[in-house]
Amino acid sequence: MWKGTIRKILLSLSFLITVTTTTIQGQTAEKPIVLWHGMGDSCCNPESMGRLEDLIQQLLPGTFVHSVQIGKTVKEDHEAGFFGIVNNQIDFVCEQLSNIPELKDGFNAIGFSQGGLFLRGYVERCNQPSVHKLITFGSPHGGVTDIPNCMNPGDLTCRLMRSMVRYGAYSSYVQHRVIQAQYFKDPKNLQGYLDHNIFLPDLNNEFEGIKNKTYSDNLSSLDTFVMIRFADDSMVKPGETAWFWTYNDEHELVPLEHQSLYKEDWLGLRKLGGRLKFLVSPGQHMQITDDFFETQIVWPYLAAKDDKDSHHLNHNSGSSSISSSNGCSGGRNNNSDIISSNGNSISISGSDTGVATPRLVHQQP
Numbered sequence: 001m002w003k004g005t006i007r008k009i010l011l012s013l014s015f016l017i018t019v020t021t022t023t024i025q026g027q028t029a030e031k032p033i034v035l036w037h038g039m040g041d042s043c044c045n046p047e048s049m050g051r052l053e054d055l056i057q058q059l060l061p062g063t064f065v066h067s068v069q070i071g072k073t074v075k076e077d078h079e080a081g082f083f084g085i086v087n088n089q090i091d092f093v094c095e096q097l098s099n100i101p102e103l104k105d106g107f108n109a110i111g112f113s114q115g116g117l118f119l120r121g122y123v124e125r126c127n128q129p130s131v132h133k134l135i136t137f138g139s140p141h142g143g144v145t146d147i148p149n150c151m152n153p154g155d156l157t158c159r160l161m162r163s164m165v166r167y168g169a170y171s172s173y174v175q176h177r178v179i180q181a182q183y184f185k186d187p188k189n190l191q192g193y194l195d196h197n198i199f200l201p202d203l204n205n206e207f208e209g210i211k212n213k214t215y216s217d218n219l220s221s222l223d224t225f226v227m228i229r230f231a232d233d234s235m236v237k238p239g240e241t242a243w244f245w246t247y248n249d250e251h252e253l254v255p256l257e258h259q260s261l262y263k264e265d266w267l268g269l270r271k272l273g274g275r276l277k278f279l280v281s282p283g284q285h286m287q288i289t290d291d292f293f294e295t296q297i298v299w300p301y302l303a304a305k306d307d308k309d310s311h312h313l314n315h316n317s318g319s320s321s322i323s324s325s326n327g328c329s330g331g332r333n334n335n336s337d338i339i340s341s342n343g344n345s346i347s348i349s350g351s352d353t354g355v356a357t358p359r360l361v362h363q364q365p
Protein backbone atom coordinates (compact mmCIF):
# COMPACT_ATOMS: atom_id res chain seq x y z
CA MET A 1 0.00 0.00 0.00
CA TRP A 2 2.73 2.41 0.97
CA LYS A 3 4.66 1.51 -2.11
CA GLY A 4 1.68 2.44 -4.20
CA THR A 5 1.36 5.79 -2.52
CA ILE A 6 5.01 6.54 -2.97
CA ARG A 7 4.82 5.64 -6.61
CA LYS A 8 1.93 8.05 -7.01
CA ILE A 9 3.85 10.82 -5.32
CA LEU A 10 6.81 10.21 -7.57
CA LEU A 11 4.54 10.31 -10.57
CA SER A 12 3.09 13.64 -9.55
CA LEU A 13 6.57 14.94 -8.94
CA SER A 14 7.56 14.02 -12.44
CA PHE A 15 4.54 15.90 -13.73
CA LEU A 16 5.55 18.90 -11.70
CA ILE A 17 9.00 18.74 -13.17
CA THR A 18 7.65 18.65 -16.70
CA VAL A 19 5.50 21.68 -16.06
CA THR A 20 8.37 23.52 -14.44
CA THR A 21 10.64 22.74 -17.36
CA THR A 22 8.25 24.16 -19.90
CA THR A 23 7.81 27.24 -17.74
CA ILE A 24 11.53 27.78 -17.45
CA GLN A 25 11.93 27.55 -21.19
CA GLY A 26 9.82 30.68 -21.24
CA GLN A 27 6.31 30.87 -22.57
CA THR A 28 5.59 34.50 -22.22
CA ALA A 29 2.77 36.64 -23.44
CA GLU A 30 3.48 39.35 -25.93
CA LYS A 31 1.30 41.81 -23.99
CA PRO A 32 -1.08 41.87 -21.05
CA ILE A 33 -4.55 40.65 -21.94
CA VAL A 34 -7.98 42.22 -21.45
CA LEU A 35 -11.16 40.14 -21.70
CA TRP A 36 -14.69 41.45 -22.23
CA HIS A 37 -17.36 38.84 -21.56
CA GLY A 38 -20.63 38.30 -23.39
CA MET A 39 -24.31 38.70 -22.59
CA GLY A 40 -25.52 36.71 -19.61
CA ASP A 41 -22.00 36.24 -18.35
CA SER A 42 -19.92 38.27 -15.95
CA CYS A 43 -16.36 39.38 -15.49
CA CYS A 44 -15.66 36.94 -12.75
CA ASN A 45 -17.56 33.77 -13.43
CA PRO A 46 -15.07 31.05 -12.47
CA GLU A 47 -16.47 28.79 -15.17
CA SER A 48 -16.14 31.22 -18.04
CA MET A 49 -13.72 34.14 -17.86
CA GLY A 50 -12.08 32.58 -14.81
CA ARG A 51 -11.46 29.33 -16.57
CA LEU A 52 -10.10 31.13 -19.59
CA GLU A 53 -7.75 33.08 -17.36
CA ASP A 54 -6.57 29.80 -15.89
CA LEU A 55 -5.88 28.43 -19.34
CA ILE A 56 -3.93 31.54 -20.29
CA GLN A 57 -1.92 31.20 -17.08
CA GLN A 58 -1.15 27.57 -17.88
CA LEU A 59 0.06 28.37 -21.36
CA LEU A 60 1.60 31.78 -20.75
CA PRO A 61 2.48 31.82 -17.05
CA GLY A 62 2.58 35.16 -15.32
CA THR A 63 0.52 37.01 -17.92
CA PHE A 64 -1.40 39.98 -16.57
CA VAL A 65 -5.08 39.40 -17.39
CA HIS A 66 -7.86 41.87 -16.70
CA SER A 67 -11.51 40.93 -17.14
CA VAL A 68 -13.73 43.93 -17.77
CA GLN A 69 -16.31 44.60 -15.06
CA ILE A 70 -19.08 47.15 -15.44
CA GLY A 71 -20.43 48.33 -12.11
CA LYS A 72 -19.27 47.65 -8.60
CA THR A 73 -20.35 44.06 -8.14
CA VAL A 74 -20.50 40.90 -10.20
CA LYS A 75 -24.30 41.12 -10.08
CA GLU A 76 -24.24 44.64 -11.48
CA ASP A 77 -21.83 43.46 -14.14
CA HIS A 78 -24.20 40.69 -15.19
CA GLU A 79 -27.10 43.15 -15.40
CA ALA A 80 -25.01 45.60 -17.38
CA GLY A 81 -24.84 42.96 -20.10
CA PHE A 82 -28.58 43.52 -20.64
CA PHE A 83 -29.39 47.00 -19.39
CA GLY A 84 -27.69 50.29 -19.88
CA ILE A 85 -26.27 52.42 -22.65
CA VAL A 86 -23.43 50.87 -24.59
CA ASN A 87 -21.90 54.27 -25.34
CA ASN A 88 -21.62 54.94 -21.61
CA GLN A 89 -20.27 51.49 -20.88
CA ILE A 90 -17.48 51.99 -23.39
CA ASP A 91 -16.62 55.33 -21.74
CA PHE A 92 -16.65 53.57 -18.38
CA VAL A 93 -14.28 50.88 -19.62
CA CYS A 94 -12.05 53.54 -21.17
CA GLU A 95 -11.72 55.07 -17.72
CA GLN A 96 -11.30 51.67 -16.05
CA LEU A 97 -8.49 50.53 -18.33
CA SER A 98 -6.67 53.86 -18.19
CA ASN A 99 -6.31 53.38 -14.43
CA ILE A 100 -4.59 50.01 -14.64
CA PRO A 101 -0.82 50.59 -14.57
CA GLU A 102 -0.04 47.16 -16.06
CA LEU A 103 -1.86 48.13 -19.26
CA LYS A 104 -0.16 51.44 -19.86
CA ASP A 105 2.05 50.13 -22.68
CA GLY A 106 -0.85 48.57 -24.50
CA PHE A 107 -2.53 45.19 -24.44
CA ASN A 108 -4.14 42.46 -26.50
CA ALA A 109 -7.92 42.32 -26.20
CA ILE A 110 -10.28 39.36 -26.51
CA GLY A 111 -14.00 39.97 -26.69
CA PHE A 112 -16.74 37.37 -26.49
CA SER A 113 -19.87 37.93 -28.50
CA GLN A 114 -21.20 41.41 -27.71
CA GLY A 115 -18.07 42.03 -25.60
CA GLY A 116 -16.03 41.89 -28.81
CA LEU A 117 -18.21 44.51 -30.45
CA PHE A 118 -17.79 46.76 -27.43
CA LEU A 119 -14.04 46.28 -27.44
CA ARG A 120 -14.02 47.47 -31.03
CA GLY A 121 -15.89 50.49 -29.71
CA TYR A 122 -13.11 50.98 -27.18
CA VAL A 123 -10.52 50.93 -29.97
CA GLU A 124 -12.41 53.35 -32.20
CA ARG A 125 -13.39 55.84 -29.54
CA CYS A 126 -10.75 55.66 -26.89
CA ASN A 127 -7.77 53.37 -27.31
CA GLN A 128 -5.75 54.89 -24.51
CA PRO A 129 -4.01 52.65 -23.56
CA SER A 130 -3.97 51.21 -27.03
CA VAL A 131 -4.98 47.78 -28.21
CA HIS A 132 -2.31 45.88 -30.09
CA LYS A 133 -4.30 42.87 -31.26
CA LEU A 134 -8.08 42.72 -31.16
CA ILE A 135 -9.65 39.26 -31.16
CA THR A 136 -13.41 38.86 -31.30
CA PHE A 137 -15.39 35.63 -30.94
CA GLY A 138 -18.81 35.57 -32.59
CA SER A 139 -19.28 39.32 -32.20
CA PRO A 140 -22.23 41.04 -33.89
CA HIS A 141 -20.12 43.55 -35.84
CA GLY A 142 -22.76 43.87 -38.53
CA GLY A 143 -25.65 43.96 -36.06
CA VAL A 144 -28.26 41.26 -35.47
CA THR A 145 -31.56 40.75 -37.26
CA ASP A 146 -33.17 39.39 -34.14
CA ILE A 147 -32.77 40.01 -30.42
CA PRO A 148 -30.84 37.02 -29.07
CA ASN A 149 -32.72 34.36 -27.15
CA CYS A 150 -32.04 33.56 -23.55
CA MET A 151 -30.29 30.22 -23.38
CA ASN A 152 -31.09 29.88 -19.74
CA PRO A 153 -34.83 30.32 -19.15
CA GLY A 154 -34.00 30.87 -15.49
CA ASP A 155 -32.14 34.06 -16.26
CA LEU A 156 -34.82 36.55 -15.24
CA THR A 157 -32.74 39.54 -16.25
CA CYS A 158 -32.55 38.14 -19.75
CA ARG A 159 -36.28 37.48 -19.84
CA LEU A 160 -37.01 40.99 -18.70
CA MET A 161 -34.76 42.30 -21.46
CA ARG A 162 -36.68 40.32 -24.07
CA SER A 163 -40.06 41.43 -22.86
CA MET A 164 -38.97 45.09 -22.92
CA VAL A 165 -37.87 44.84 -26.52
CA ARG A 166 -41.47 44.08 -27.49
CA TYR A 167 -42.25 47.75 -26.89
CA GLY A 168 -40.28 48.41 -30.05
CA ALA A 169 -36.54 48.03 -30.35
CA TYR A 170 -36.13 51.47 -31.89
CA SER A 171 -38.26 53.33 -29.39
CA SER A 172 -36.24 55.84 -27.46
CA TYR A 173 -37.29 54.12 -24.23
CA VAL A 174 -35.84 50.76 -25.25
CA GLN A 175 -32.80 52.21 -27.02
CA HIS A 176 -31.76 53.95 -23.84
CA ARG A 177 -32.21 50.89 -21.67
CA VAL A 178 -31.68 47.61 -23.50
CA ILE A 179 -28.16 46.74 -24.64
CA GLN A 180 -29.20 44.23 -27.31
CA ALA A 181 -31.51 46.76 -28.99
CA GLN A 182 -28.45 48.93 -29.53
CA TYR A 183 -26.98 46.47 -32.02
CA PHE A 184 -30.28 45.37 -33.51
CA LYS A 185 -30.30 46.05 -37.26
CA ASP A 186 -33.75 45.36 -38.64
CA PRO A 187 -33.36 44.41 -42.31
CA LYS A 188 -36.99 45.40 -42.86
CA ASN A 189 -36.42 48.83 -41.42
CA LEU A 190 -32.92 49.99 -42.23
CA GLN A 191 -34.01 53.62 -42.17
CA GLY A 192 -35.42 53.17 -38.68
CA TYR A 193 -32.08 51.66 -37.68
CA LEU A 194 -30.15 54.64 -39.02
CA ASP A 195 -32.56 57.12 -37.48
CA HIS A 196 -33.03 55.60 -34.05
CA ASN A 197 -30.32 53.13 -33.13
CA ILE A 198 -28.12 55.08 -30.73
CA PHE A 199 -24.99 52.93 -31.01
CA LEU A 200 -24.18 50.72 -34.00
CA PRO A 201 -24.73 53.08 -36.97
CA ASP A 202 -22.35 55.54 -35.36
CA LEU A 203 -19.77 52.90 -34.45
CA ASN A 204 -19.85 51.52 -38.00
CA ASN A 205 -19.62 55.02 -39.54
CA GLU A 206 -22.82 54.35 -41.48
CA PHE A 207 -24.23 57.88 -41.58
CA GLU A 208 -24.18 59.35 -45.02
CA GLY A 209 -21.61 62.10 -45.31
CA ILE A 210 -20.51 61.79 -41.67
CA LYS A 211 -17.49 59.60 -41.14
CA ASN A 212 -15.52 59.92 -37.96
CA LYS A 213 -11.90 59.68 -39.00
CA THR A 214 -10.77 58.83 -35.49
CA TYR A 215 -12.71 55.58 -35.77
CA SER A 216 -10.96 54.46 -38.95
CA ASP A 217 -7.57 55.80 -37.87
CA ASN A 218 -7.75 53.99 -34.57
CA LEU A 219 -9.09 50.72 -35.93
CA SER A 220 -6.53 50.61 -38.71
CA SER A 221 -3.81 51.25 -36.14
CA LEU A 222 -4.33 47.73 -34.79
CA ASP A 223 -1.47 45.33 -35.25
CA THR A 224 -3.98 42.57 -36.02
CA PHE A 225 -7.76 42.28 -35.93
CA VAL A 226 -8.89 38.65 -35.71
CA MET A 227 -12.59 37.96 -36.22
CA ILE A 228 -13.80 34.48 -35.38
CA ARG A 229 -17.09 33.21 -36.70
CA PHE A 230 -18.70 30.05 -35.35
CA ALA A 231 -19.48 27.55 -38.12
CA ASP A 232 -22.86 26.55 -36.66
CA ASP A 233 -23.80 29.78 -34.94
CA SER A 234 -27.55 30.00 -34.48
CA MET A 235 -27.51 32.43 -31.59
CA VAL A 236 -26.51 35.62 -33.31
CA LYS A 237 -28.33 36.11 -36.58
CA PRO A 238 -26.82 35.98 -39.06
CA GLY A 239 -23.75 34.10 -37.77
CA GLU A 240 -21.72 35.90 -40.44
CA THR A 241 -22.22 39.16 -38.54
CA ALA A 242 -19.05 38.04 -36.76
CA TRP A 243 -17.32 38.97 -40.05
CA PHE A 244 -19.39 42.13 -40.53
CA TRP A 245 -21.77 40.54 -43.03
CA THR A 246 -25.13 42.23 -43.01
CA TYR A 247 -28.43 42.40 -44.93
CA ASN A 248 -29.12 45.07 -47.51
CA ASP A 249 -32.58 46.52 -48.17
CA GLU A 250 -33.23 43.79 -50.72
CA HIS A 251 -32.85 41.32 -47.91
CA GLU A 252 -29.65 39.81 -49.27
CA LEU A 253 -26.79 38.92 -46.99
CA VAL A 254 -23.82 40.97 -48.17
CA PRO A 255 -20.24 39.86 -47.51
CA LEU A 256 -17.94 42.51 -46.06
CA GLU A 257 -15.89 43.01 -49.21
CA HIS A 258 -19.04 43.91 -51.18
CA GLN A 259 -20.17 46.54 -48.69
CA SER A 260 -19.50 50.27 -48.98
CA LEU A 261 -18.24 50.07 -45.42
CA TYR A 262 -15.32 48.10 -46.82
CA LYS A 263 -15.03 49.46 -50.34
CA GLU A 264 -15.05 53.08 -49.15
CA ASP A 265 -13.21 52.04 -46.03
CA TRP A 266 -15.43 53.76 -43.48
CA LEU A 267 -13.67 51.95 -40.64
CA GLY A 268 -10.12 51.36 -41.85
CA LEU A 269 -10.74 47.63 -42.31
CA ARG A 270 -9.51 47.73 -45.87
CA LYS A 271 -6.43 49.57 -44.76
CA LEU A 272 -5.76 46.74 -42.31
CA GLY A 273 -5.33 44.45 -45.34
CA GLY A 274 -3.58 41.25 -44.32
CA ARG A 275 -3.75 42.29 -40.67
CA LEU A 276 -7.47 41.58 -40.77
CA LYS A 277 -8.01 37.85 -40.16
CA PHE A 278 -11.12 35.79 -40.72
CA LEU A 279 -11.25 32.60 -38.68
CA VAL A 280 -13.89 29.93 -38.35
CA SER A 281 -14.32 28.01 -35.14
CA PRO A 282 -16.22 24.75 -35.49
CA GLY A 283 -19.45 24.46 -33.59
CA GLN A 284 -22.14 26.57 -32.02
CA HIS A 285 -21.93 30.13 -30.68
CA MET A 286 -19.24 30.38 -28.00
CA GLN A 287 -18.32 26.73 -28.28
CA ILE A 288 -14.59 27.22 -28.13
CA THR A 289 -12.40 24.26 -27.43
CA ASP A 290 -9.15 24.48 -25.50
CA ASP A 291 -7.48 23.17 -28.60
CA PHE A 292 -8.84 25.92 -30.84
CA PHE A 293 -8.02 28.61 -28.33
CA GLU A 294 -4.52 27.34 -27.85
CA THR A 295 -3.51 26.55 -31.43
CA GLN A 296 -5.44 29.27 -33.30
CA ILE A 297 -5.27 32.12 -30.79
CA VAL A 298 -2.69 31.75 -28.03
CA TRP A 299 0.36 30.70 -30.03
CA PRO A 300 -0.26 32.74 -33.18
CA TYR A 301 -1.45 35.94 -31.50
CA LEU A 302 -0.88 36.11 -27.76
CA ALA A 303 2.52 34.55 -27.20
CA ALA A 304 5.67 36.60 -27.55
CA LYS A 305 6.97 36.16 -31.07
CA ASP A 306 10.50 34.94 -30.39
CA ASP A 307 9.24 32.06 -28.31
CA LYS A 308 6.66 30.94 -30.78
CA ASP A 309 8.46 27.94 -32.20
CA SER A 310 9.62 26.57 -28.90
CA HIS A 311 6.08 26.93 -27.59
CA HIS A 312 4.81 24.32 -29.94
CA LEU A 313 7.46 21.87 -28.86
CA ASN A 314 7.08 22.71 -25.22
CA HIS A 315 3.41 22.37 -25.36
CA ASN A 316 3.42 18.99 -26.98
CA SER A 317 5.77 17.60 -24.41
CA GLY A 318 4.02 19.27 -21.54
CA SER A 319 0.43 18.78 -22.48
CA SER A 320 -0.22 15.63 -20.55
CA SER A 321 1.12 17.15 -17.40
CA ILE A 322 -1.15 20.12 -17.77
CA SER A 323 -4.17 17.92 -18.14
CA SER A 324 -3.07 15.89 -15.15
CA SER A 325 -2.88 18.97 -13.06
CA ASN A 326 -6.45 19.66 -14.09
CA GLY A 327 -7.56 16.34 -12.80
CA CYS A 328 -8.35 15.09 -16.27
CA SER A 329 -7.28 11.73 -17.41
CA GLY A 330 -6.46 11.16 -21.01
CA GLY A 331 -5.50 13.70 -23.64
CA ARG A 332 -6.47 17.16 -22.64
CA ASN A 333 -7.77 18.23 -26.00
CA ASN A 334 -11.13 16.60 -25.78
CA ASN A 335 -11.46 16.49 -22.05
CA SER A 336 -11.44 20.12 -21.25
CA ASP A 337 -13.38 22.11 -23.76
CA ILE A 338 -13.35 25.69 -22.67
CA ILE A 339 -16.82 26.01 -23.94
CA SER A 340 -19.09 23.20 -24.74
CA SER A 341 -22.20 23.40 -26.80
CA ASN A 342 -24.06 20.46 -25.45
CA GLY A 343 -27.09 20.92 -23.29
CA ASN A 344 -25.31 19.58 -20.24
CA SER A 345 -22.77 22.30 -20.27
CA ILE A 346 -25.38 24.89 -19.56
CA SER A 347 -26.77 23.18 -16.54
CA ILE A 348 -23.31 22.28 -15.29
CA SER A 349 -22.29 25.86 -15.46
CA GLY A 350 -25.31 26.96 -13.50
CA SER A 351 -27.04 30.27 -13.47
CA ASP A 352 -26.73 33.45 -15.43
CA THR A 353 -26.47 31.81 -18.78
CA GLY A 354 -27.27 34.09 -21.61
CA VAL A 355 -26.95 33.53 -25.25
CA ALA A 356 -23.52 34.95 -25.56
CA THR A 357 -22.10 33.30 -22.51
CA PRO A 358 -19.04 31.27 -23.11
CA ARG A 359 -19.49 28.13 -21.11
CA LEU A 360 -16.19 27.14 -19.76
CA VAL A 361 -16.85 23.60 -18.92
CA HIS A 362 -14.37 21.32 -17.37
CA GLN A 363 -15.69 17.94 -18.35
CA GLN A 364 -14.82 15.36 -15.81
CA PRO A 365 -14.63 11.87 -17.22
Ligand SMILES: *[C@@H]1O[C@H](CO)[C@@H](O)[C@H](O)[C@H]1NC(C)=O
Residues within 6 Å of the ligand: 124, 125, 126, 212, 213, 214, 215
Ligand atom coordinates in the same frame (compact mmCIF):
# COMPACT_ATOMS: atom_id res chain seq x y z
C1 LIG B 1 -15.16 61.21 -33.41
O1 LIG B 1 -14.91 60.33 -32.34
C2 LIG B 1 -14.13 60.88 -31.30
C3 LIG B 1 -13.84 59.77 -30.32
O2 LIG B 1 -15.03 59.21 -29.84
C4 LIG B 1 -14.88 62.04 -30.67
O3 LIG B 1 -14.09 62.61 -29.65
C5 LIG B 1 -15.20 63.07 -31.74
O4 LIG B 1 -16.01 64.07 -31.19
C6 LIG B 1 -15.91 62.43 -32.91
N1 LIG B 1 -16.01 63.37 -33.98
C7 LIG B 1 -17.17 63.63 -34.58
C8 LIG B 1 -17.10 64.60 -35.69
O5 LIG B 1 -18.21 63.12 -34.24
Ligand SMILES: *[C@@H]1O[C@H](CO)[C@@H](O)[C@H](O)[C@H]1NC(C)=O
Residues within 6 Å of the ligand: 125, 126, 127, 128, 130, 131, 214, 217, 218, 221
Ligand atom coordinates in the same frame (compact mmCIF):
# COMPACT_ATOMS: atom_id res chain seq x y z
C1 LIG C 1 -6.86 56.79 -31.10
O1 LIG C 1 -5.94 55.85 -30.62
C2 LIG C 1 -4.68 56.38 -30.30
C3 LIG C 1 -3.80 55.28 -29.82
O2 LIG C 1 -3.70 54.28 -30.77
C4 LIG C 1 -4.80 57.43 -29.25
O3 LIG C 1 -3.54 58.01 -28.98
C5 LIG C 1 -5.74 58.47 -29.68
O4 LIG C 1 -5.91 59.38 -28.65
C6 LIG C 1 -7.03 57.81 -30.04
N1 LIG C 1 -7.97 58.81 -30.44
C7 LIG C 1 -8.86 59.29 -29.63
C8 LIG C 1 -9.78 60.31 -30.17
O5 LIG C 1 -8.94 58.94 -28.47
Ligand SMILES: *[C@@H]1O[C@H](CO)[C@@H](O)[C@H](O)[C@H]1NC(C)=O
Residues within 6 Å of the ligand: 331, 332, 333, 334
Ligand atom coordinates in the same frame (compact mmCIF):
# COMPACT_ATOMS: atom_id res chain seq x y z
C1 LIG D 1 -10.22 15.01 -30.20
O1 LIG D 1 -11.33 14.83 -31.03
C2 LIG D 1 -11.06 14.98 -32.40
C3 LIG D 1 -12.34 14.80 -33.17
O2 LIG D 1 -13.38 15.46 -32.55
C4 LIG D 1 -10.00 14.00 -32.85
O3 LIG D 1 -9.67 14.21 -34.20
C5 LIG D 1 -8.76 14.15 -32.00
O4 LIG D 1 -7.83 13.18 -32.33
C6 LIG D 1 -9.10 14.06 -30.53
N1 LIG D 1 -7.93 14.35 -29.73
C7 LIG D 1 -7.59 13.62 -28.68
C8 LIG D 1 -6.36 14.06 -27.97
O5 LIG D 1 -8.24 12.68 -28.28
